Amino acid sequence: MGLQEILSRFNRLQELIEQENTGSPENLADSLGVSKRQLLNYIIALKNESDQSIVYDRSIQSYKFMDGKDSEVDQA
Template sequence: MDIRIIIRLNELIAAEQTGSPKELASKLDISIRTVYNYIAFMKKEMKAPIVYDFQRLSYVYEEECEFNFNAVEK
């Protein structure tokens, strides 16, 4: 897992601007399968409450969620 992709994915989810999995893959320059892998990793390993909102057409956080990436160099 690339932490830079996780950070960007977190930003897009928090802003509710991921779009569809296909659009998200394009925004992150990764495959759709890889999008699903990152989402699954964040849900399982990071306990991120991620769901897909079909009304907003975006992945969103189901409840308030915050990660501290300050120690990670960009």
């Protein structure tokens, strides 16, 4: 896997989170072509590079950005 492919996945992940349209972790991993574990690694990396927390909201079935860094990623 090349750097361009990784950057493309990160960009797509960020877009879907901003739109609050990721779907379930399993569906998101499938749509990005990665395992669920790799998806969680991407989310953690994105969270570490952002000024916002990333959480999974079960009511809308999507990851979303939240202000602050104190929330943890829900590994639902």
